[in-house]
Amino acid sequence: xxxxxxxxxxxxxxxxxxxxxxxxxxxxxxxxxxxxxxxxxxxxxxxxxxxxxxxxxxxxxxxxxxxxxxxxxxxxxxxxxxxxxxxxxxxxxxxxxxxxxxxxxxxxxxxxxxxxxxxxxxxxxxxxx
Amino acid sequence: xxxxxxxxxxxxxxxxxxxxxxxxxxxxxxxxxxxxxxxxxxxxxxxxxxxxxxxxxxxxxxxxxxxxxxxxxxxxxxxxxxxxxxxxxxxxxxxxxxxxxxxxxxxxxxxxxxxxxxxxxxxxxxxxxxxxxxxxxxxxxxxxxxxxxxxxxxxxxxxxxxxxxxxxxxxxxxxxxxxxxxxxxxxxxxxxxxxxxxxxxxxxxxxxxxxxxxxxxxxxxxxxxxxxxxxxxxxxxxxxxxxxxxxxxxxxxxxxxxxxxxxxxxxxxxxxxxxxxxxxxxxxxxxxxxxxxxxxxxxxxxxxxxxxxxxxxxxxxxxxxxxxxxxxxxxxxxxxxxxxxxxxxxxxxxxxxxxxxxxxxxx
Numbered sequence: 001x002x003x004x005x006x007x008x009x010x011x012x013x014x015x016x017x018x019x020x021x022x023x024x025x026x027x028x029x030x031x032x033x034x035x036x037x038x039x040x041x042x043x044x045x046x047x048x049x050x051x052x053x054x055x056x057x058x059x060x061x062x063x064x065x066x067x068x069x070x071x072x073x074x075x076x077x078x079x080x081x082x083x084x085x086x087x088x089x090x091x092x093x094x095x096x097x098x099x100x101x102x103x104x105x106x107x108x109x110x111x112x113x114x115x116x117x118x119x120x121x122x123x124x125x126x127x128x129x
Numbered sequence: 130x131x132x133x134x135x136x137x138x139x140x141x142x143x144x145x146x147x148x149x150x151x152x153x154x155x156x157x158x159x160x161x162x163x164x165x166x167x168x169x170x171x172x173x174x175x176x177x178x179x180x181x182x183x184x185x186x187x188x189x190x191x192x193x194x195x196x197x198x199x200x201x202x203x204x205x206x207x208x209x210x211x212x213x214x215x216x217x218x219x220x221x222x223x224x225x226x227x228x229x230x231x232x233x234x235x236x237x238x239x240x241x242x243x244x245x246x247x248x249x250x251x252x253x254x255x256x257x258x259x260x261x262x263x264x265x266x267x268x269x270x271x272x273x274x275x276x277x278x279x280x281x282x283x284x285x286x287x288x289x290x291x292x293x294x295x296x297x298x299x300x301x302x303x304x305x306x307x308x309x310x311x312x313x314x315x316x317x318x319x320x321x322x323x324x325x326x327x328x329x330x331x332x333x334x335x336x337x338x339x340x341x342x343x344x345x346x347x348x349x350x351x352x353x354x355x356x357x358x359x360x361x362x363x364x365x366x367x368x369x370x371x372x373x374x375x376x377x378x379x380x381x382x383x384x385x386x387x388x389x390x391x392x393x394x395x396x397x398x399x400x401x402x403x404x405x406x407x408x409x410x411x412x413x414x415x416x417x418x419x420x421x422x423x424x425x426x427x428x429x430x431x432x433x434x435x436x437x438x439x440x441x442x443x444x445x446x447x448x449x450x451x452x453x454x455x456x457x458x459x460x461x462x463x464x465x466x467x468x469x470x471x472x473x474x475x476x477x478x479x480x481x482x483x484x485x486x487x488x489x490x491x492x
Binding site: 033036042062063064091 | 355
């Protein structure tokens with residue numbers, strides 16, 4: 001399974017992409033593969049403060065459910081409203097239209113501390129073995 | 130981990146394989162929803178070789194099975210299949226299984242997770258003159274389910290197989306391979322289950338895929354099998370029923386034949402029937418999109434009144450559904466309940482089963 005190298009990753013299988021001082025967050029293709037068909041995503045309201053590593057939402061698939069964990073601390077500035085009507089986009093385009101929230105990080109340096117592409121690939125290989 | 134004759138086919142088809150009851154089994158190929166809807170709309174092919182098959186022989190085999198099972202084996206015709214719980218003396222369910230009555234023997238089809246327990250239980254109650262043989266390792270089992278199941282098999286099984294009534298079987302061939310073909314399944318759709326020797330696995334698998342292609346036959350994993358059975362309100366052993374629940378509590382009263390005479394559990398079941406049940410398995414639908422999951426608390430009036438035994442998002446109804454045991458006073462259709470999902474309370478309403486009523490199976 002190929003993972004894009006323009007994003008960083010968490011151990012809990014979120015990805016994060018930095019653009020113009022904001023960080024967009026979603027879940028990885030490995031996570032969607034494990035979950036199966038996503039049928040509902042519960043996301044926070046814009047304006048909410050997130051704590052790094054703490055749950056900020058829930059992703060429900062047909063067979064299972066998983067918490068979403070914040071890759072870094074910050075304020076939610078936007079949530080993906082497309083997912084309310086079409087949660088399947090998370091499976092179809094996990095790194096694109098299936099994104100979940102945009103965060104304004106409270107510490108601009110936190111992004112660089114997330115897992116690199118290589119680290120994440122290694123993590124998945126270990127978990128898969 | 131045990132494999133089925135089809136494991137390599139699953140892998141080649143891109144299935145996600147998981148450990149299930151000691152077997153490496155496909156949980157999904159393309160996606161739970163797509164596979165589920167294929168069975169509802171066209172046809173799906175399931176590898177269910179992990180199920181166990183026991184052969185029972187002896188002049189008194191029918192009488193013995195009537196003492197071991199709650200349903201009426203003695204009333205079965207040759208060529209008939211029967212669903213029955215098997216209970217302990219306290220009416221706790223050892224397993225739920227299918228009985229096939231052949232001219233010279235019975236076949237019991239048991240849950241993979243209960244195979245060893247079932248065999249030990251049956252064997253410990255086996256009188257002289259009855260033989261019990263575990264044929265699981267010598268039996269491959271595929272299911273073809275869906276409104277197009279009959280069209281998929283047409284021309285590849287004896288005509289008699291296509292004319293079978295629901296819960297009937299015949300011995301014949303499929304693609305020239307000796308097989309038992311039954312009109313049974315656990316999806317709510319018309320369909321067939323095919324029992325044959327594992328050595329013929331490739332011939333039957335490849336034959337079915339070829340025959341099924343024009344009819345939209347898709348490979349279906351255990352994930353969709355679970356959502357299909359739950360839409361029908363069918364039991365999953367270990368979730369909805371187990372050693373601590375009785376068939377009457379589970380709503381399986383139609384399989385409890387007290388009039389046939391004594392059997393394991395009959396005294397307790399007769400008492401439950403006479404005195405009324407304290408709890409019942411109910412189905413419920415949820416109003417939002419959050420999904421009830423096994424083990425979540427069921428809440429009414431601010432107190433916990435039971436646990437979710439099965440829950441999923443129903444692909445056919447496009448809403449969450451579930452089952453669980455509640456006090457009898459809360460079991461009436463329409464009763465408002467809540468499901469505790471983390472810190473959230475989800476609004477639910479008791480709903481008659483099956484949840485899905487438009488299936489193609491014939492009763």
